[in-house]
Amino acid sequence: MPTPTQLCPCGSQKELANCCQPIHQVPTRAQHPEQLMRARYSAHVLGLVDFVVATYHPSCEAEQYREAIADSVHSQWLGLEVISSEIADNGEGFVEFKAYYQDGEEEFCLHERSRFLREPAGNEMQWYYIDGEYPHQPNEVPEATVSVSTVPAVSDKVGRNDPCPCGSGKKYKKCCG
Template structure:
C-alpha cells in the first residue's frame, strides 16, 4: 500500500492517481491542488503543465516547471479551502515543504483556481515569503537503509525509494 503524497492518508491509487489520469475527476479546487502537489512528487511535468489555466501559457514555462518538480518535496499541509465569488472560482491555502542544499524550505501560498470546460485549473497564487528557510539537522541529510521512507509509503527506505 502506497500512501498518497498529498498527505490525505488515502492510498495513492484511490486519491490522486485517478486525477493524474483524468484531471476532470477533481471536483473541488483542493483535490486539484493536492493532485498537483502529488504530481511534483511523481515527477509528472505534463500533469502540472496541463492543469494550469490556458491563459497562463504554461507550456512556455515547461522548463522552469520541470525544475521545480525535480526538487525534493517532503510534505503538504492544506490550511484552508474556500469558495470564490462565483461557483467557478476557488482558493486553497497550503504549505509545502522541500529540502534543498541542506536547507528546509516551506512554500506557503494562497492559490486561485477556476472551473472551465468541466475542469478545475490552477490560475495563480499569492506567496507568503515570511517563512524563513531552516537548516536541516546533519543526521537528516542522509536517509539510512532501515529508516522509514521519506516518500510516506510506510515502507523502509531500502524497500521503497532506496
C-alpha cells in the same frame, strides 16, 4: 511506478490509487480545487511534469515554461499541509497551503494561497491553477530569523511562480515579470 498500496504523497492518508492517481489520469475528476491542488503537489513528488503543465490555466501558457516547471517538479518535496480551501460565490476556488521541500542541506516552505478557475475541458468541466499569492501572517517571525523560510530557494533567475524580488508579496509573473 507507485505500488498499489502506496499512500498518496498529498498527505490525505489514503492510498494513491484512491486519491490523486485517478485525477492524474483524468484531471476533470477533481470536483473541488483542493483535490486538484493535492494532485498537483503529488504530481511534483511523482515527477509528473505533463500533469502539472496541463493543469495550469490556458492563459498561463505553461508549455513555454515547461523547463522551469520541470525544475520545480524535480525538487525534493517533503510534505504538504492544507490550511484552508473554499469555492467563492463568484466560482473561483482558493486553497491555502504550505508545501515543504529541500534544496541542498536546507529545508524551505512554500506558503501560498492559490487561485483556481473551473472551465470547460472538452465535454466536462475542469479546475485549473491560475495564480497564487504569498500570504503574510500577522504574527509571522521575519524570514531572517526562522530556520524554515517562507519563500522558495533563491537561484540566479527568478521563476515565474517565485515571490517577486520587489517585496510586493505577489508572484513574479503577476508583478514585475
